[in-house]
Amino acid sequence: MSMRIVIAKPGLDGHDRGAKVIARALRDAGHEVIYTGLRRKPSEIVRVVMDEDAVAVGLSTLSGAHNVLIPKVCEELISNGMGDVIVFAGGIIPESDRDYLYSLGVRAIFGPGTKTSSIIDFLEIISERKNSQLDVGVGEKIGWRWS
Amino acid sequence: MEMVLSHDNNIALAKQGNRRELAKLLTIIESGERLPIKESNESWVLGVTGPPGVGKSTLIGVMIDEWVRRGEKVAVLAIDPSSPKSGGALLGDRMRMSSADNGESVFIRSLATRNHPGGLMPFLDSMINLLSYCGWTKIIIETVGSGQSEIRIVAFANRIMLVDGPDRGDIIQAEKAGIIELADIIVINKSDLPNSDAAAISIKKSLEYSNKGNDTIVMLTSSINNTGVSELIEELDNLHVDKDRSILRTKERLLSAWDYRLLSNPSLNDILLNLESGAINLDEALNHL
Numbered sequence: 001m002s003m004r005i006v007i008a009k010p011g012l013d014g015h016d017r018g019a020k021v022i023a024r025a026l027r028d029a030g031h032e033v034i035y036t037g038l039r040r041k042p043s044e045i046v047r048v049v050m051d052e053d054a055v056a057v058g059l060s061t062l063s064g065a066h067n068v069l070i071p072k073v074c075e076e077l078i079s080n081g082m083g084d085v086i087v088f089a090g091g092i093i094p095e096s097d098r099d100y101l102y103s104l105g106v107r108a109i110f111g112p113g114t115k116t117s118s119i120i121d122f123l124e125i126i127s128e129r130k131n132s133q134l135d136v137g138v139g140e141k142i143g144w145r146w147s
Numbered sequence: 148m149e150m151v152l153s154h155d156n157n158i159a160l161a162k163q164g165n166r167r168e169l170a171k172l173l174t175i176i177e178s179g180e181r182l183p184i185k186e187s188n189e190s191w192v193l194g195v196t197g198p199p200g201v202g203k204s205t206l207i208g209v210m211i212d213e214w215v216r217r218g219e220k221v222a223v224l225a226i227d228p229s230s231p232k233s234g235g236a237l238l239g240d241r242m243r244m245s246s247a248d249n250g251e252s253v254f255i256r257s258l259a260t261r262n263h264p265g266g267l268m269p270f271l272d273s274m275i276n277l278l279s280y281c282g283w284t285k286i287i288i289e290t291v292g293s294g295q296s297e298i299r300i301v302a303f304a305n306r307i308m309l310v311d312g313p314d315r316g317d318i319i320q321a322e323k324a325g326i327i328e329l330a331d332i333i334v335i336n337k338s339d340l341p342n343s344d345a346a347a348i349s350i351k352k353s354l355e356y357s358n359k360g361n362d363t364i365v366m367l368t369s370s371i372n373n374t375g376v377s378e379l380i381e382e383l384d385n386l387h388v389d390k391d392r393s394i395l396r397t398k399e400r401l402l403s404a405w406d407y408r409l410l411s412n413p414s415l416n417d418i419l420l421n422l423e424s425g426a427i428n429l430d431e432a433l434n435h436l
Binding site for chain 1: 166167170171173174229230232233234235236237238239241242243245248249254255256257259
């Protein structure tokens with residue numbers, strides 16, 4: 001099932017090789033990927049997700065600011081009535097920070113060494129969950145996540 | 148009936164400025180559904196075309212800033228190709244218009260060509276009507292930027308801007324493609340690079356050579372230095388559209404609809420397989436379709 005997905009680089013982080021590899025992998029799996037480019041504000045990312053009517057947004061961050069930037073994106077999605085959008089993250093996010101992000105509605109965190117096929121599998125599952133009306137969006141009931 | 152009524156509500160919300168509703172309605176149009184919006188001949192629609200890499204998206208980005216300063220509401224439909232293998236697409240035009248992701252006066256939507264060559268699909272008309280109805284005063288369509296399908300932009304835009312770069316050496320290519328004769332404005336972008344003056348002169352000469360009374364505007368811009376942009380906006384706003392393209396427009400609209408119908412035919416795959424195996428010939432395939 002082809003989806004529209006935003007791949008975004010929040011904050012002052014100039015490392016986008018990972019984001020570009022993911023964007024390509026998703027394209028090759030048949031998805032339509034909107035790449036935001038570098039150094040975007042959370043509000044800009046939410047605007048892109050809204051205008052593009054994307055189903056999901058992937059946030060790539062390697063700067064260490066994930067505990068500030070990712071919560072902002074989640075909050076703004078929810079406050080703009082987009083709680084059904086699926087949020088996943090990637091980059092350098094220590095294990096000890098992950099539970100906090102999951103508690104905000106992030107449904108998957110992919111660290112270094114992740115196979116692109118895992119991300120494709122994750123997208124298949126979220127698509128199935130969405131179709132079965134199971135909780136998967138950032139503003140929906142917390143519980144299920146990719147592991 | 149219920150469906151139509153619920154869309155009416157969404158359309159009303161979009162008209163009041165609800166971007167989320169507008170975005171969702173564009174998705175519905177893209178999926179092939181028709182919305183009950185009256186066709187408008189009043190829409191201001193600029194088609195931006197030109198070879199890949201000449202800076203179309205970046206130039207549109209700075210044009211947006213200039214228009215917003217002048218109080219316009221700018222909507223962009225940016226078309227990028229879908230992969231013929233996977234059907235997926237990497238839509239990267241809007242990353243070059245990044246200053247436009249703030250403020251209520253800009254709306255950018257990326258579109259993949261899906262299985263429609265060139266991506267100039269008949270439903271673009273419905274998208275334009277919706278955007279215009281919702282109060283967007285400048286509507287820009289950025290094309291994929293390659294191939295002879297570029298001429299089809301006349302089916303949807305009532306103003307056409309061709310963007311080229313300096314020293315591309317293929318101004319002859321542009322002439323071959325025919326779009327150069329249809330353009331209202333030709334812009335040599337990246338004028339901060341050498342040879343841009345020469346490129347502009349050679350385009351002007353070539354236009355004069357083929358058509359004595361030619362009044363196509365040729366301009367130089369540099370998106371990085373922001374030079375020539377406000378002049379370009381001035382020209383575009385005052386453009387007197389008098390090129391008679393109505394027959395061509397109608398023809399390209401027909402071809403677009405024809406292509407769309409052909410490519411969305413449910414038995415297309417079976418017919419392709421039969422054609423490939425030699426079970427039927429081209430004429431038979433067309434008759435089946």
